[in-house]
Amino acid sequence: MNDTVEGGPQPEPIYAVVFGCIMVLGLPLNAVSLWILLRRHSLRSPNVVFMVNLAISDLLLAISLPMRVYFYATGTWPLGSSVCILTTEIYRKNISCSSIFITFICVDRLLAVVYPLRSRHLRTSSNAWKAVVFVWLFVLLMNIPQSLSMSRALKNCTVAVCFDYHHCWTYDPAWVYFYVALVFTMLAVNVVCTTLVSWTLRSHLSDSAKVRNKVNVMLIFFMNLVMFTVCFIPLYVGLLTIKGTAIRPLVCLATMNCCLDPLMYYFSLDNFWKKKEDVDLETREE
Template identity: 65%
Template sequence: MCNFTVIENGTELKMRNTAYALVFGSVTTLGLPLNALSLWILLRRHSLKSSNAVFMVNLAISDLLLVISLPMRVYFYATGTWPLSPLACIWITMLFRNNIRSSSIFITFICVDRLLAVVYPLRSRHVRTSSNAWKSAALVWLFVLVVNVKESVDLSRFLNSYNQSTCFQSHCRSPLMYFQPVLVFIMLAVNVVCTALVSWTLHSHLSDSARVNNKVNVMLIFVMNLIMFTVFFLPLSLAVLFESWKPALTALICLASVNCCLDPLLYYFSFDGFWRRNEDMDISVTRQQLNTVQTE
């Protein structure tokens, strides 16, 4: 059974709510064109035959779904009223929660894909296929939708019991609330391990010239992954766990929404340089290993 608590919206919070509206509005203004352009270029100019491209496309879709839900948050915090139905509130709330979950998973998939490409370039080629990537992405979306069912039921009960103007001021504490923090912690741990393994591999096996030319580019994506988790995903997950953090919950939601503006910059704009060079490095490593086998 879900116990509900409500964050009251008094007149003393008017300036704070205005700040929330400005943040969500800025994220919408910046995030919509960035993610739409990134998705268009990925689909039109880059082949979806590589696993990393597939994960990037799904990451862009996740961010776009978040962005299209933000204008109603802007309206809510600017006016203090909710003009739509409770069902619309549920849908918009789920879009935000889905972004945190799906983005953390797709970012981790990209991280694991790069780990396999750098550490196991030969043995991982039959795993790092677009077919497997699309299957993985489909499972992620199915998983996220299944989780939505329980949460939507809980939120619907709350909205039917209280005035619907409390849409984004509600906080439902239920056993399922621990799902998101656990997911984020697991994904963060995977990213930390992948970063350590790739760093060790690059330091141990690349020549000095290769290390100078490629190591910074290769490690940048892993460092940015960790920043994404620790700055945007982790604080909100901790706020869900600890009651004392509840007053800062909306501010942390604002912070978490900014991740959709950085994903295109961190991943798409690294695509032309980092991904191509990394794939070329995979081919070079493969040829070297094949030559070694033939020589033996």
């Protein structure tokens, strides 16, 4: 790929600023969140397992953002097609993994609140880790064909520079439809979980009395719905309806999920700041 190409992308300072702000917020927020989750919480909790992997996914995205900032600030890409593809795949993996892990967190909270006794054999760290490994492998395998297609296109591209490769390569419509169907399915799961938990907390007062800080419980579901409706759904719908660089604002919105996810850790977990020993004791008492 050429560093500068006649007729190629020009500097876009506004996007450099936007991605720079997301990076400045997302990098420390997710680094601190991951440190606290690993240091103060037990990985025997399936909820913590999902949140740790969500933080890892968001941290990888934040680490890749300096490259986007440089590209949009200068309009050039000096690192070649391989690094461009790697950076792009990190972004795609974050969007896919984040939406799936958020859905897992939502389902886990549903089981804990609505079916606390019947779900004990399902809500184990072993099952959570199996699900996490499956998700990472699934997303990796799903992105391999697109990476190979993108690599072939960029090698022969004389116009595009990284992140502005629409002149040379576009998403396969079949894959886009698959991802759109997947993200809407996960949104439906989140809506159903939110409805059932809300109904349980309001209608079954005697059973729900054991649930500490019901506002925080519902905040988890509210944050999940915000993430889907603001970050994920617009991007995937845009891939079907928008061509060229007009998709950039939706990419910015989707990237913001790495800044919003830590809010779920900070404000939705009563014991987020407690020591691991205290959390383990509370987990055994539940």
